[in-house]
Amino acid sequence: MAIIQSGASSTVLQTVDATMLAARTSERPPEILGAYSIGLTSGALTTVTAGGTVFSFRWAPPTSTQLCMIRRVEVGFSTVTAFGTAQSLQYSMQVARNWSASDTGGTAAAFTQTNTGKMRTTMPTSAFAGGGQIMIATTAANTAGTRTLDTQAMMFVQGQSTAIGTVLTAAPIFQHQVGDYPLILANNEGFIINNVTTMGATGVINLTVNVEWMELAATTGNAIAY
Secondary structure, X not given: OOOOEOOOOOOOEOOEOOOOOOEOOOOOOOOOOEEEEEEEEOOOXXXXXXXXXXXXXXXXXXXXXXXXXXXXXXXXXXXXXXXXXXXXXXXXEEEEEEEEEOOEOOEEOOOOOOOOOEOOOOOOOOHHHOOOEEEEOOOOOEEOOEEEEOOOOOEEEEEEEOOOOOEEEEEEEEEOOOOOOOEEEOOOEEEEEEEOOOOOOOOEEEEEEEEXXXXXXXXXXXXXXX
């Protein structure tokens, strides 16, 4: 019977199940600095025009070689003041490059508390504590900073509202599946969530956005070459 030996250490061998004679493996996350999650909700959002940015995620870590792996982005809304007629509420996710100045006008996530967003307490404080920005709109669209958007959106999600109480339960607009290549952001890259259809008069919603991401060291040394 052949023996499979680790290339990293001559004393490490692959374990074989003694009963079923099958290779024993275990799933685990990639080699990362930390894993994080943030959920934000807007203010009383109303009359946002088509193309208005309602959420922005700019990666600009103090250590410029660090990377950000986006695992999941979810969008939802709750109607708090009814629209005059049936209203399509559609959102697009668009990647931004060369992002040298953050968006303004919204509410930014605060990382002043060292454990903010951590999936485990022993992980380091997110790089967002020292650079970059995560922002959601308040009552109107965010004001775009200095960034270059990809021509086409990556993903869309949509719902419809006719009255108070209409909701879109948080739905994935982006979700990394096992075996798929994730969205990897380098320094001064990120993504935005855009309002696709102009919001009709009188209608007011609370928008929610959830993001899960992992922070990685520079590409060299990662077990998986990102």
